[in-house]
Amino acid sequence: MAAIWLYEAAPWSAEAWCAASECFGLAATRLAWWRRGGAGAAALGVRAGTPAGLAVRSLRADTPHDLAEVAGALVDGAHHAVREQPEFTFRCRYRGACGRLSLGASGVCVWEAAGSLGRGGARALYRRPLHALRASADDDRTALWLHFADDDTLELDMEGSPKPAVFILHNLLSARVHSLPGEASAQPL
Secondary structure (H helix, E strand, C coil), X not given: CCEEEECCCCCCCHHHHCCCCEEEEHXXXXXXXXXXXXXXXXXXXXXXXXXXXXXXXXXXXXXXHHHHHHHHHHHHHHHHHHHHCCCEEEXXXXXXXXXXXXXXXXXXXXXXXXXXXXXXXXXXXXEEXXXXXXXXXXXXXXXXXXXXXXXXXXXEECCCCCHHHHHHHHHHHHHHXXXXXXXXXXXXX
């Protein structure tokens, strides 16, 4: 799993590199804000969707150029993370029944809980392509709403924080936009 490791201070030994204070999956991490400070200092905000909910952290650098490098690496890393994993799955409840939400470049699918995600008997209960997604919303607790074209809305109980699924979905869409013709990305999604 590609991850962003955060440290209280710059690690100076092999042991310190292995002792990050926090670690978040890059696929569920987003750049939230950017601020240039006085005297050349700059900061950016990182939002990560975790099983416990939303984690927000501030990162700072001595120069805006250094922070731009960090921001670019964060965005590129998140895009790479969602491109490298063909599918992300989450436990959920759909219309009161246990299921699995599957997110990937091919779209959004809710599978029945029986079987193994489309292989060996599970059937798709709901399936829409990624390009049909118009908006997403959540209640910061367990509910997730995905609004698709033609006023079609998928409502799920994620049985935990919906933030990892929301941020992965946003990174899938962002990676798709960044891979459109005319962009520098060499790997289309």
